[in-house]
Amino acid sequence: MPELPEVEVVRRGLEKWVRGRTLESVEVLDPRSVRRHLDGPQDFEQTLTGCTISSAVRRGKFLWLGLDGLEVPAVLVAHLGMSGQLLVEEPEAEDEKHLKVRLSLAQHLDYPGELRFVDQRIFGGMFISPLVTTPDGLPAGEGTTEAAIPQAAAHIARDVLDPHRSAEDLYVALRKRSTQLKRAILDQGVISGVGNIYADEALWQAKLSGLLKTATIRRPEVQRLNDALIDVMTRALAAGGTSFDSLYVNVNGASGYFARSLNAYGREGKECLRCAQNGRVSLIRRDAFMGRSSYTCPVCQPRR
Template sequence: MPELPEVEVVRRGLVNWVRGRTITGVDVVDPRSVRRHALGPEDFAGNLEGATVLDVVRRGKFLWMPLQEDGAPRSTDAGTSGLPGVALMAHLGMSGQLLMQDGSVPDEKHLKIRLRLSPAGTMPEQLRFVDQRIFGGLFITTLVPTDDGGPGGTAEDPVPVIAEEASHIARDPLDPHFSFDTFYRRLRKRKTGLKRALLDQGLVSGIGNIYADEALWRAKLHYARPTDTLRRADAERVLAAARDVMSDALAAGGTSFDSLYVNVNGASGYFERSLNAYGREGEECRRCAAAGIRSILKREQFMNRSSYTCPVCQPRPRNGRW
């Protein structure tokens, strides 16, 4: 599943190609990829044709494109004057790809949806949604006001509305409006393990299994550390580590262990070469090795997934929780 840096890589690429362009045609090649649009493929296509893409917005791992209807002023359906009321939501799932292609390029094997866009210089005229495993999809959603009055997410032109399906998602550590005080207060009320809390998208969004392991390794904290005993300095350290590791991943173009995941132009990420914990079972801990200590990273089962830790610099707490 793509994590925050992968989705942000897609957002940054996509906005350069589609912002300000009008959707002139829609081909739903596989209706399964619009199953989240309750009114079906024909309604999906009919509502998109003639709409203009105003921006590309991300909160956590959620991605959407606010729309302006053909020839109409910006809708006030969201309850905020002058702001768009609907958006095209993209759920990438396990293998979803958003690819910009020229019309002359043959269809991809797993093409599901094709959006034809208004001409814009030498830019490709099609946005294609390709998905081998069919866990993802596109659908039209309503925009609603944010509960804190701040921007809905990361965007070129941030506005205080958010896709309804993402309204329950907390802000992510890279969001300028993220409140550490709110995060820490809610974290201390939980009686669970630290990694489980970091994966709770209602507490802090965008941190998935890979980056949780990397942040915990950088912060020298074990995933089972009880949240209700976590000191403020420890919480600040792990959030700073999460910001750093995700910023590094963004600079590298994301993390891709699966050839099915690519960014909007079709290029795989390569941050996996810089991982210090995740996937390194049986290898030496680089931090310990630099200090002249031999320590071998281990893998443990965690929530039907895996966690990778160093037994020396990330000792398991005696009162640890899952």
């Protein structure tokens, strides 16, 4: 599932290619992809037609497009799920096999004329959500200065790269939980944007076990974790995100390549690179975790 870097790559593409453009028509090809729009596909199409996209905003893994032209302030939320893609295409380009929603944009001399939502597994979707004020009165996320957030995302904590969040905020949120550290940082109500891959990478970089109890975690440990999360996400973003197959791409259809830089995730049975540098021999281990996998070094990520 796309995590913060992957969604931010898509947001930046949308900001460049579709912000400021008017939706001339909207076509829902598969009603399942707008199932969270409770007024139905026809209302979805009619409401969006004629609106102008004013912004492209992200908070954690949540992505939305600001809309001008509505009587009641609302935004278009795009949830990528496990396989959702937002692609900018020329109208004459062949339809993708799993095309679900087509949004035709006002003509622009240099930019493609369609925004397409493609979703193979249909876990994602698009819907219109009303806006509410952010709980702390600060800007909602990356791409906006407004303190207005989709009602559907109001419960989401500030994300790893949010300048209005600090290591102390993370420490306080963790100490309020009584669970394992990895479970906590995957909780989007604690800190948003972190998924399984980057959780393993940050925990490895911070030399912390994901099994550490949040009720006993110390401030220096949280500072290391916070620094690691920011560093991992920043490097992944610079690499365009992580792609293991063709399901994650940016708006131009290009895959990210951060998978080449992973130190823990997916490296079961391979040498821990940090231990090897220090003259030790240790192999990355894989353990079952919440129906998925966790990858750790048993030597430099001790279970306190």
